[in-house]
Amino acid sequence: MDELIEKIRDPMLRAQAEKVAAFHGYLSPGALVGIQMFNIARKMLNLSSCERIFVTSETCNCLPDPFQVLAKATVGNKGLKIEDLGKMAVTINKVGLAGCRTQAVRIVLDPAKTKRFPRLHAWFMKSCKVSHDEVVSILLEAGESVYTWEAFELEVPERPRKKIAICEGCGESFIQMESEPLCKTCLEPSNNREPSPSNNPSLEDLLCPRS
Numbered sequence: 001m002d003e004l005i006e007k008i009r010d011p012m013l014r015a016q017a018e019k020v021a022a023f024h025g026y027l028s029p030g031a032l033v034g035i036q037m038f039n040i041a042r043k044m045l046n047l048s049s050c051e052r053i054f055v056t057s058e059t060c061n062c063l064p065d066p067f068q069v070l071a072k073a074t075v076g077n078k079g080l081k082i083e084d085l086g087k088m089a090v091t092i093n094k095v096g097l098a099g100c101r102t103q104a105v106r107i108v109l110d111p112a113k114t115k116r117f118p119r120l121h122a123w124f125m126k127s128c129k130v131s132h133d134e135v136v137s138i139l140l141e142a143g144e145s146v147y148t149w150e151a152f153e154l155e156v157p158e159r160p161r162k163k164i165a166i167c168e169g170c171g172e173s174f175i176q177m178e179s180e181p182l183c184k185t186c187l188e189p190s191n192n193r194e195p196s197p198s199n200n201p202s203l204e205d206l207l208c209p210r211s
């Protein structure tokens with residue numbers, strides 16, 4: 001995999017791949033997809049090198065990490081939101097004043113376009129096993145040609161005032177939305193701490209995640 005990174009001719013893309021590989025563990029296909037999406041967004045939104053952005057990733061697999069390490073849009077600084085819809089798609093928007101409109105772009109890895117690269121398409125559709133190295137090589141060759149994006153404007157929401165309350169059920173403090181007396185854990189029995197089997201990754205996912 002390191003050899004693959006060394007072969008990347010564009011020095012900026014190579015430096016990005018090195019940073020992401022160090023952060024993510026290795027350059028997975030999904031992490032490379034995230035890098036390529038970030039670069040499309042930089043162009044579409046005319047972003048300066050250290051401009052703050054907001055990112056909504058539609059999958060929790062690999063894709064969010066390049067934005068955390070390259071754009072400093074992290075879960076903790078609220079630059080990154082994950083809506084796990086199981087889609088290789090991301091929406092990026094510029095910072096704007098609450099109530100004002102700001103530029104955004106939604107980018108998807110487009111199955112109608114990956115079809116032109118049968119092995120990449122097979123990996124994307126999980127129809128057969130394709131090695132990560134092979135997928136990374138194809139993605140590098142395909143570049144932007146496998147993505148579809150749409151620019152639009154969105155309204156920056158007002159930031160709600162944080163109100164802290166003590167839960168009448170468990171006695172712990174929590175961020176209160178309205179004037180509900182119970183925290184979310186006590187309000188919804190499904191929020192108990194039992195691990196859900198469906199959330200546990202399979203051995204296959206651990207050894208060889210799709211992206």
Ligand SMILES: [Zn+2]
Pocket residue numbers: 167168169170171172182183184185186187
């Ligand atoms: Zn509680």
